[in-house]
Amino acid sequence: MTINENEIAKLVQSVLAEMSGGAVSKPQAAPAKPAGANAGNIPATAKVAVLTGLEKVEIKEYPIPELGDDDILVKVEGCGVCGTDAHEYKRDPFGLIPVVLGHEGTGEIVKMGKNVKVDSAGKPLGIGDKVVTCMIFKDNPDITMFDLNKQNVGGADVYGLIPDDDVHLNGWFADYILVRGGSTVFNVSDLDLDSRILIEPCAVLIHAVERAKTTGILKFNSRVVVQGCGPIGLICIAVLRTMGIENIVAVDGNEQRLAFAKRMGADNTVNYNNFKGIDALAGAVKDAFGGYLSDFAFQCTGSPVAHSNIYKFIRSGGGLCELGFFINGGDATINPHFDICAKEITTVGSWVYTLRDYATTFDFLKRANAIGLPMKELITHKYGLDEINEAFQTNLAQAGLKIAVVNK
Numbered sequence: 001m002t003i004n005e006n007e008i009a010k011l012v013q014s015v016l017a018e019m020s021g022g023a024v025s026k027p028q029a030a031p032a033k034p035a036g037a038n039a040g041n042i043p044a045t046a047k048v049a050v051l052t053g054l055e056k057v058e059i060k061e062y063p064i065p066e067l068g069d070d071d072i073l074v075k076v077e078g079c080g081v082c083g084t085d086a087h088e089y090k091r092d093p094f095g096l097i098p099v100v101l102g103h104e105g106t107g108e109i110v111k112m113g114k115n116v117k118v119d120s121a122g123k124p125l126g127i128g129d130k131v132v133t134c135m136i137f138k139d140n141p142d143i144t145m146f147d148l149n150k151q152n153v154g155g156a157d158v159y160g161l162i163p164d165d166d167v168h169l170n171g172w173f174a175d176y177i178l179v180r181g182g183s184t185v186f187n188v189s190d191l192d193l194d195s196r197i198l199i200e201p202c203a204v205l206i207h208a209v210e211r212a213k214t215t216g217i218l219k220f221n222s223r224v225v226v227q228g229c230g231p232i233g234l235i236c237i238a239v240l241r242t243m244g245i246e247n248i249v250a251v252d253g254n255e256q257r258l259a260f261a262k263r264m265g266a267d268n269t270v271n272y273n274n275f276k277g278i279d280a281l282a283g284a285v286k287d288a289f290g291g292y293l294s295d296f297a298f299q300c301t302g303s304p305v306a307h308s309n310i311y312k313f314i315r316s317g318g319g320l321c322e323l324g325f326f327i328n329g330g331d332a333t334i335n336p337h338f339d340i341c342a343k344e345i346t347t348v349g350s351w352v353y354t355l356r357d358y359a360t361t362f363d364f365l366k367r368a369n370a371i372g373l374p375m376k377e378l379i380t381h382k383y384g385l386d387e388i389n390e391a392f393q394t395n396l397a398q399a400g401l402k403i404a405v406v407n408k
């Protein structure tokens with residue numbers, strides 16, 4: 001006898017329906033006076049996009065589990081596709097298959113356990129509130145303390161990057177996600193959907209700029225180079241711009257991206273394709289600053305050559321923040337004498353963010369929107385959940401900037 005998945009789901013539903021008290025899947029299980037528009041009609045099952053093999057995502061339907069007293073059920077509104085997701089889709093480097101991906105997600109609370117009262121920053125939480133998650137399970141105080149000086153969240157589990165289990169609702173590429181007790185969750189109801197989808201990548205830049213500030217070199221009137229104008233470099237320019245730093249030169253090989261960099265706040269741009277050799281390129285950067293090298297540089301590409309080059313754009317006594325190598329992109333060659341010692345360059349590395357940076361990001365997005373930076377135009381493509389394979393392919397083809405999956 002063969003039973004397909006739909007039949008199994010129906011069986012599970014009927015068993016759940018027979019259970020008295022624990023009928024979480026029934027609409028009437030929602031609070032008596034739901035504040036949120038979606039709270040009154042929670043379905044019995046959720047759709048989740050499961051990466052079942054390389055370049056293969058299947059939409060599966062699972063029963064929405066019963067909520068614990070500390071859990072939150074969120075109806076997903078949208079989720080950005082990250083480079084990490086694309087790597088996992090293409091090659092499974094983290095060995096997570098089968099997995100429900102999507103960590104740049106946001107949605108609306110439709111049901112909460114009775115112990116849930118406030119978010120991770122102490123802000124009240126209720127049905128209908130819009131939320132994002134940062135990481136799962138408070139088991140490492142060095143990561144989870146709400147302190148700028150603590151370790152980044154790199155060692156923590158994140159929704160959308162944990163292997164499938166019997167809950168299944170573990171990633172944001174879905175129509176519902178179950179946020180388990182102990183997760184960090186933030187009430188971001190005062191941000192629109194597109195801004196909320198951009199929170200996670202923006203937090204990467206808030207952290208990088210905080211790291212850059214520790215050098216003491218980054219000032220209001222600094223000349224700053226941003227190398228690489230993908231989403232990360234473009235957001236880097238936006239963060240600098242909202243801080244009042246105006247003398248920014250963007251370096252990239254794509255004219256469209258350079259044009260966007262200008263709209264994001266870059267004063268001048270350099271297309272590296274127009275210059276042969278590093279001396280000519282460094283000369284172009286110098287010209288773009290009116291005859292000066294930069295005081296500070298942000299390296300936002302994953303290219304080893306770009307890392308080698310960037311030292312040549314920095315003045316003696318200047319600073320560098322390297323944040324492009326989110327994953328291992330190989331070794332880069334530098335000349336320690338010319339590039340670091342003789343020029344006395346101060347370098348910092350940056351990777352992911354701290355819990356505190358995550359919360360700082362919400363205010364950054366409000367400032368960026370308020371001064372008219374085209375943040376939302378970073379999201380160049382939107383796909384429905386059932387079109388998720390196309391969303392990944394678009395990301396892999398490096399068409400556009402930020403690709404998002406949005407539920408209708």
Ligand SMILES: [Zn+2]
Nearest residue numbers: 082083084200
């Ligand atoms: Zn990401």
